[in-house]
Amino acid sequence: MKTTAALIACLGLALPAAAQTAEDIATVTALADELERITVSGDIAASLQFLPPTLLDRNAEAQGMTRPEFDAMMTQSMTELAAISKVLQSDIDSTEMRWNSLSDGTLFALMPTRNVLEVTLEPGEAPMQIVETSATLALKDQGQWRVVRAGSHTQQETLRRAFPWLENVTLPEAKTEVLDQ
Secondary structure (H helix, E strand, O other), X not given: OHHHHHHHHHHOOOEXXXXXXXXXXXXXXXXXXXXXXXXXXXXXXXXXXXXXXXXXXXXXXXXXXXXXXXXXXXXXXXXXXHHHEEEEEEEEOHHHOEEXXXXXXXXXXXXXXXXXXXXXXXXXXXXXXXXXXXXXXXXXXXXXXXXXXXXXXHHHHHHHHHOHHHHHOOOOXXXXXXXXX
């Protein structure tokens, strides 16, 4: 009985995957490269369009907004954040991509991610540099591969709300470090 219970428990966990294709790997690698470019460029419209549609739809629903209202709110929030911060460097290490598969065949990958940001909290003060190490998640949404940061606890919870199958997937915890100036 214990063996059966343990087996059932393991079936819900992510297992290393062998089902990804060369095309999947190439597509996710290209998407990771594009996300790096968009992140450093600070292109808010491109950032919003790059996110998985299901993620945006579910967040809009959770906020009690229509999708256009939510997109406008996100654009405003991202613009406000851009006024005090700038991404200096974004590295999504697709060479360290780790593929996983759920028991139902859902395939996803995690890639180590490192972003260096410059943040100015008070006008006239010297900016500080912050390094955030986290992960970028590759998943299929509406039949297409998408990549999205799975950094902070809030980001991870938002992803789990949009994609309930992530509930039993352990995502790496983001770490933030202020660099000496």
